Every structure is written in structure tokens, then in C-alpha cells.
Amino acid sequence: MTTYIIRRLIQALVVLILVTLIVFFVMRLLPGDPVLIYVAQTAEFEAMPPETLDRLRAEFGLDKHIMVQYANWVAGIFRGDFGTSIFYREDVGTLMLERFPITIHLGFLAVIIGAVFGALAGMLTAVRRGKWLDKTVTPLTYGGLTIPVFLLGILLIYAFGVKLGWLPISGYTSPLDDFWLSTRQVIMPVFCLAVFGLAANARQMRSSMLEVTRQDYIRTAWAKGLGERVVVMRHMLKNSLIPVITLMGVGVSIILGGSVLVERVFAIPGVGSLFVSSIFGQDYVVVQAITLVFAVIILMVNLIVDISYAWLDPRIRYG
Amino acid sequence: MAELLKVENLKTQFNTEGGVVKAVDGISYHIDEQEIIGLVGESGCGKSVSQLSVMQLISTPGEIVGGEVIFEGQDLLKYKAHGSEMRSIRGAKIAIIFQEPMTSLNPVLTINQQLTEMLELHLKMSKKAARERAIELLSMVGIPSAKSRIDDYPHQFSGGMRQRVMIAMALSCSPKIIIADEPTTAVDVTTQAQLLELMKDMVERFKTSLVIVTHNLGVVARYAQRIYIMYAGRIVEEGTTKDIFGKPRHPYTIGLLKCIPRLDEEEGRKLVPIEGLPPNLINMPPTCAFLPRCSYKVGRCFQESWPPLKHLHGQHYISCYANTEERTSEPAAR
Numbered sequence: 001m002t003t004y005i006i007r008r009l010i011q012a013l014v015v016l017i018l019v020t021l022i023v024f025f026v027m028r029l030l031p032g033d034p035v036l037i038y039v040a041q042t043a044e045f046e047a048m049p050p051e052t053l054d055r056l057r058a059e060f061g062l063d064k065h066i067m068v069q070y071a072n073w074v075a076g077i078f079r080g081d082f083g084t085s086i087f088y089r090e091d092v093g094t095l096m097l098e099r100f101p102i103t104i105h106l107g108f109l110a111v112i113i114g115a116v117f118g119a120l121a122g123m124l125t126a127v128r129r130g131k132w133l134d135k136t137v138t139p140l141t142y143g144g145l146t147i148p149v150f151l152l153g154i155l156l157i158y159a160f161g162v163k164l165g166w167l168p169i170s171g172y173t174s175p176l177d178d179f180w181l182s183t184r185q186v187i188m189p190v191f192c193l194a195v196f197g198l199a200a201n202a203r204q205m206r207s208s209m210l211e212v213t214r215q216d217y218i219r220t221a222w223a224k225g226l227g228e229r230v231v232v233m234r235h236m237l238k239n240s241l242i243p244v245i246t247l248m249g250v251g252v253s254i255i256l257g258g259s260v261l262v263e264r265v266f267a268i269p270g271v272g273s274l275f276v277s278s279i280f281g282q283d284y285v286v287v288q289a290i291t292l293v294f295a296v297i298i299l300m301v302n303l304i305v306d307i308s309y310a311w312l313d314p315r316i317r318y319g
Numbered sequence: 320m321a322e323l324l325k326v327e328n329l330k331t332q333f334n335t336e337g338g339v340v341k342a343v344d345g346i347s348y349h350i351d352e353q354e355i356i357g358l359v360g361e362s363g364c365g366k367s368v369s370q371l372s373v374m375q376l377i378s379t380p381g382e383i384v385g386g387e388v389i390f391e392g393q394d395l396l397k398y399k400a401h402g403s404e405m406r407s408i409r410g411a412k413i414a415i416i417f418q419e420p421m422t423s424l425n426p427v428l429t430i431n432q433q434l435t436e437m438l439e440l441h442l443k444m445s446k447k448a449a450r451e452r453a454i455e456l457l458s459m460v461g462i463p464s465a466k467s468r469i470d471d472y473p474h475q476f477s478g479g480m481r482q483r484v485m486i487a488m489a490l491s492c493s494p495k496i497i498i499a500d501e502p503t504t505a506v507d508v509t510t511q512a513q514l515l516e517l518m519k520d521m522v523e524r525f526k527t528s529l530v531i532v533t534h535n536l537g538v539v540a541r542y543a544q545r546i547y548i549m550y551a552g553r554i555v556e557e558g559t560t561k562d563i564f565g566k567p568r569h570p571y572t573i574g575l576l577k578c579i580p581r582l583d584e585e586e587g588r589k590l591v592p593i594e595g596l597p598p599n600l601i602n603m604p605p606t607c608a609f610l611p612r613c614s615y616k617v618g619r620c621f622q623e624s625w626p627p628l629k630h631l632h633g634q635h636y637i638s639c640y641a642n643t644e645e646r647t648s649e650p651a652a653r
């Protein structure tokens with residue numbers, strides 16, 4: 001097991017190096033100049049002499065050869081220095097520390113809700129296949145898989161925020177400051193983030209439960225005289241979860257991607273909206289840093305998923 | 320000995336898209352206390368479905384459409400399929416060993432977990448007592464170093480050992496009846512013989528009745544006191560093992576006997592397979608289902624519906640119009 005984890009970590013490192021290369025060079029390939037975009041927003045742009053622009057470029061190291069820039073960036077990361085945002089004029093590490101807790105708060109809730117309620121819905125629809133619960137919930141999962149997140153967000157805002165006035169339509173408050181307000185604010189964005197995972201987990205869980213139901217060992221369990229709850233929870237659940245766990249890795253990437261849209265729609269100052277504004281501002285360093293952290297999260301989640309297989313299925317032993 | 324289980328005119332069908340499959344079409348049989356009976360027939364003739372019906376373990380599209388299963392004076396089919404009365408029978412009073420040892424144990428639970436849950440459920444044992452008992456049962460069925468192997472998972476056991484675990488599981492609550500549904504089909508011949516001997520010893524020790532379901536008459540010859548021959552969802556001949564092997568009267572039984580090798584016969588006897596295939600159980604003709612493959616058929620077979628069971632003598636019954644008696648003493652010359 002340990003050797004397996006070490007091997008996986010080395011693989012992850014290789015992937016990360018590739019990610020840094022790709023994000024670094026793709027950002028530089030885009031037309032435009034972050035310094036220009038930055039100064040264009042300030043009033044004295046017209047009056048700015050070219051020397052000042054050059055001085056700014058030098059300040060951010062943008063005058064150096066691109067390979068040197070890459071090397072400096074990577075070297076910085078190892079020292080824990082993600083560079084300075086051209087746009088915010090702030091240390092990127094500090095910037096991310098402000099923004100990431102918000103995104104992680106929403107994303108974590110979305111993952112948990114998607115996993116728990118998705119699996120539960122799949123389980124119940126499978127156990128009551130063809131009954132009213134199945135007939136209502138299963139068609140809904142098609143919707144959950146296909147509805148665009150921003151559209152869902154706008155519809156929710158319209159219905160629950162504007163028409164019914166039950167929930168605040170935007171903003172974010174830390175649960176440590178005002179738990180009740182914070183909870184009301186995150187309900188809609190978390191639902192938007194979770195909806196794909198909910199639907200995907202429910203569908204996968206339903207079909208794998210139905211598959212497990214037909215297995216001989218389930219017939220054995222019934223033949224022992226066990227009640228339905230024991231048969232389902234003890235004999236079916238673990239077996240059915242194995243394919244569902246695979247989706248978790250994908251689910252986390254989808255939630256990270258979704259946060260970019262959802263934070264925009266609900267005006268939440270998380271890392272997703274920072275990411276969007278940094279792309280438009282060509283704030284290289286910020287985009288690079290966020291991409292890197294996203295990549296680390298996704299790689300770690302996938303590693304955890306693979307390890308949890310071994311816990312779920314004793315036939316799997318990693319060497 | 321007193322009668323323990325009586326199955327009366329049991330009918331089970333599968334409502335498939337292709338039509339209604341009459342998998343079990345009105346079978347009746349009984350088993351006495353501490354008796355071993357054999358239920359023999361070709362693959363697909365409804366042996367497993369009939370036994371699963373007794374336990375009410377038929378799931379959609381299957382459906383038990385008629386009959387009675389009288390056990391200890393109660394008709395089990397009156398109980399709700401997964402209700403508490405039926406569940407208190409399953410495993411506790413009637414246990415079943417399935418034909419696929421490789422897939423009949425749950426791959427993600429340990430042997431201990433799978434053995435003890437019945438003891439805890441039916442005998443209300445504590446976890447600790449159940450574990451002790453499970454180890455005892457495993458050693459009894461011949462699992463070496465049961466104490467250390469009880470926490471293994473099924474995939475760490477061979478097919479023969481898993482079937483021993485299944486036997487231990489079936490015995491665990493000292494049921495009145497054990498149904499062994501082709502328990503030895505998936506293992507090699509040596510293991511097969513060992514498992515059968517083991518089961519025989521165990522049912523004697525536990526004073527349990529045993530239903531051996533098999534497609535191989537040879538398997539039951541040594542163990543069963545009475546034998547039921549099944550064909551296309553019905554019982555076509557029943558009798559003591561002596562009747563069936565000594566004076567088989569149904570053309571199908573005669574055919575089955577011709578295709579098993581025997582040691583007590585003169586050399587040079589040819590093994591003759593029964594020609595043709597078993598019928599499709601959808602849209603069966605009203606006449607005898609064995610008719611197309613029968614070499615004894617008479618005119619009446621074509622006109623009348625499936626013959627009812629006819630009493631010959633003692634416990635010997637057949638479902639046949641033809642007079643097979645004078646030709647059974649020597650195999651049909653070819």
C-alpha cells in the first residue's frame with residue numbers, strides 16, 4: 001500500500017509539472033499585455049510615458065526571457081512564493097488564502113450533499129423500482145445532468161430570491177461571523193454546485209444497486225431470513241458504492257469548474273470569481289497559481305478515491 | 320417418520336416479454352423427517368425455481384401462481400414473501416445451499432460476518448458466542464485452522480472450501496430441512512464426492528432432512544431414499560431409489576439411466592444420450608412434453624393431455640400412458 005501511494009505521488013508530481021508548463025505557456029500565448037490592461041484602468045493611462053510601462057514590466061519580471069520567467073515562477077513556488085498579482089498588487093498567496101476558504105466552504109458542502117443525498121436517492125429509487133418515488137426522482141436526474149449551472153442559478157434567484165424573497169440573491173458571509181445569514185446565502189449556490197453530482201450519483205447508484213440486486217449473494221442473504229434493511233444496508237450498499245466512488249473524483253473537478261460560474265452568478269468573492277477576473281485581466285501569476293492548486297486538489301481526491309476502493313473491496317490489494 | 324414438508328400442486332411462472340414461462344407446472348412432493356430425497360432432471364426443467372418457490376425467493380418477473388407448501392402444519396405460501404413469518408422460516412427452519420459457490424458469498428464481507436449474522440438473528444446469540452459457534456461449524460465442515468481463517472474474505476477460499484462454508488452456514492441454525500441445489504456442479508469430481516459425504520454425515524448428525532437437487536442421477540443414487548424425476552416443470556416419476564434404479568418406468572427415467580455409467584453391469588453396455596432437446600417452456604403443447612423425444616409413444620399420447628401421476632405400487636408413481644414395463648428389463652437394442 002505504501003509503495004503504491006508513493007508511486008501515485010510521483011505520478012502526480014509529473015502531472016503537476018505538465019500542468020505548470022501548459023498553463024504557463026498558454027497564458028503567454030494569449031494576445032494582450034497585462035501591464036497595459038492594468039494601467040488602462042487608471043486615469044493617467046494617456047499620460048503614461050513608455051518608460052513607466054517598461055519599469056512596470058521589469059517590476060513583474062515580464063521583460064526577462066520566457067524560460068527564465070518560468071524557472072523563476074517554479075522556483076518561487078518551492079519557496080512558498082506564488083508571485084505578486086499584477087492587477088491587485090498583492091501577494092498571490094495571501095490573495096488565495098482570502099478567497100479559497102470561501103470556495104472550499106461551498107465546494108465541500110456541495111460534494112457532501114451530492115454524495116450523501118445522491119447515493120441515498122439512488123438507493124431508494126432502486127429498492128422501490130417502478131414505484132412512485134422512482135417514477136418522480138429518476139426523471140428529475142436527467143434534468144440535473146443536463147441543466148446549465150448558470151441557468152439554474154438565474155432561475156433560482158428569480159424564484160426564491162426575487163419572487164418569493166426567501167433567500168438573499170447574492171453575496172457571501174463567513175459562517176463564523178453570522179451563521180444564519182451565511183447558511184441562507186449559500187443554499188442556492190451550493191445547490192447549483194451540487195446538482196450535477198446529485199444527479200450523477202443517484203443514477204450511478206441506482207443502476208449499480210439494481211445490478212447488485214441480481215447477484216447470487218443477495219439471494220443468499222434473503223435465504224438467511226434477513227430483513228430488507230439488513231439486506232440493503234449490509235449486503236448491497238458496499239458493493240453498490242464501488243462504481244459510485246469513481247464518480248467522486250470527477251465530481252470534485254466538476255464542482256471546481258462550476259464554482260467559476262456559480263460564484264459569478266451569485267457574486268461570491270471566492271477563488272472562482274478571482275479566476276475569471278484574472279483571466280480577463282491576463283493576471284498571469286494568479287491564473288497560474290489557481291490552476292496549480294486546482295490540479296493538486298483534483299489529484300489528491302483521485303488518489304483518495306483509489307485508496308478507498310481497497311477499503312470497499314477486499315479483493316483489491318495495491319502492491 | 321413423520322411428514323415434514325408437503326408441496327402440493329406448486330405452480331411458478333415467469334411473465335417474460337416472449338410469453339409466460341411455466342417453469343414449475345403443478346409439482347407435488349413431500350419429505351419426511353431425517354429423510355434424504357433427490358430431485359433430478361435436465362438443466363432448465365425447473366428444479367431451482369421449484370426450490371426457490373418453497374422459500375418464496377422468486378422475484379419479478381417470476382410469480383408463484385398456485386399450490387401449497389405445507390410445513391409444520393402451515394401453508395408457507397400464505398405468508399408475505401418478505402414478511403416476518405417467512406423470514407423466521409428461512410435459514411432457521413429451511414436452509415438452502417446454492418449451486419454457485421463462487422458467487423453465492425458476499426465478496427465484501429468476511430466469512431465471520433456472513434456466518435454469524437444468522438446465529439445472531441435466529442438464535443439471538445451474542446457476537447462473541449456466534450463467533451465461537453461459527454469457528455466450531457467451520458472446523459466441523461472440514462476447514463483447516465478455522466480460527467485463523469474465519470476473518471478471511473470469500474475470494475481467499477477455493478470453490479470447494481466456499482461450498483463447505485455454505486454448508487456450515489446452512490447447518491448453523493440446525494434447520495429441519497436443507498435444500499442443496501446442485502451443490503457440487505461447479506467443483507471437481509473428488510471434491511464433489513467429499514462434499515456429498517460431508518453433507519450426508521452432517522444431516523445425520525443434525526437430524527436434518529435433505530433435498531438433493533441435481534441433474535445427475537448418479538449423484539443421488541448413494542444418498543437418497545426416494546427420488547423425484549422432473550421434466551419440463553413437472554414430476555414424471557417418483558419412487559424409492561430402488562424403484563427408480565431397479566425398475567424405472569418412465570421413458571425419460573429410462574433414458575437418464577442409459578446415460579450414466581454403472582459399475583455393476585456387464586461390460587460393453589453403450590451409454591446412450593437421450594435424443595433431442597428439452598422443450599421450450601413457453602407455449603407448451605397440452606400433450607406430454609416428452610413426446611417428441613420418446614421412443615415408447617403410443618397413439619393415446621398424441622390425443623390426450625399430459626398424463627396424471629399413476630400409482631404403480633408402494634411409493635412408485637409415473638406420469639405416462641405407454642406400457643414401458645416389458646422393455647425395461649434390458650436396454651433397448653440398437
Ligand SMILES: Nc1ncnc2c1ncn2[C@@H]1O[C@H](COP(=O)(O)OP(=O)(O)OP(=O)(O)O)[C@@H](O)[C@H]1O
Nearest residue numbers: 333340342361362363364365366367368369534600
Ligand atoms: N428470471 C427468469 N426469467 C425468465 N425465465 C426464467 C427465470 N429464471 C428461470 N427461468 C426459467 O425457468 C426454467 C427453470 O429454471 P431453473 O433454474 O429452475 O432450472 P434448473 O432445473 O434449476 O436448471 P439447472 O440444472 O441449469 O440449474 C428455465 O427454463 C428458465 O428459462
Ligand SMILES: [Mg+2]
Nearest residue numbers: 366367418501
Ligand atoms: Mg438450477
